[in-house]
Amino acid sequence: MNGWILTVTAVLGAGVGATLWGVATGPLRRRVVAQNLSTALACPALLLLAQGYERPAYVDLALVLALLGPVGTLVFARLLAGELAGDPPRAGALTWSAAALGAGVVLVLCVVEGPSRALVKLLVVGALLVGGNLLASRALSGGMTGARRG
């Protein structure tokens, strides 16, 4: 058991466990935010797993999750727009801290990796992860519909 796997255990236990609690209880606005955060936390966990098991192929999983996680949240934001309009979710601090965790994990992995093709892949995953989650969070809080109407 190395430090990477230990970090994964902490992120999964504390972070994803907390989002699980958030998604199973409370009002709808809290649940959609928790669902968005669960993908934002699972993606760095998958990146750390790839490093911990020393299998670079596992980075593909994080890449797919970084692509599809925000897509899933956008599905919720679009199809639940009517129910969320009266009570829009606001979780700026949580979203930014999850994005900071993702960015920090990607930075540490980049430093460990050194300049190579895997570094470019890691940077792409990091950009997709942070950008996609900020976009999905903004769509959830109604920023997109306001822009469309205006």
Added chain:
Amino acid sequence: MAEAVIVVALLLVAVSATAAVAVRDPVRQSLVLAVLGVVLAVLFTVLQAPDVGLSQLAVGSALTPLLLLLTVRKVRRRGRRDEEGGP
């Protein structure tokens, strides 16, 4: 000690699957199902089956919630139309 991460992933899957059953409203259920899909993919990765995890991610994180929500929306619309047009 190396099994700690497997235990944590298994616990997360058990709790989220139980929550998916315990939550009664289909819309809220689809949110829990999306989280369950992601957690299952992590479990498959921890158990060294990344190919299974890849397909689980593709299906579980976006496709299943989309199908559920579209079905709920269609059923609700049909129910409303029957109420309006019914005797």
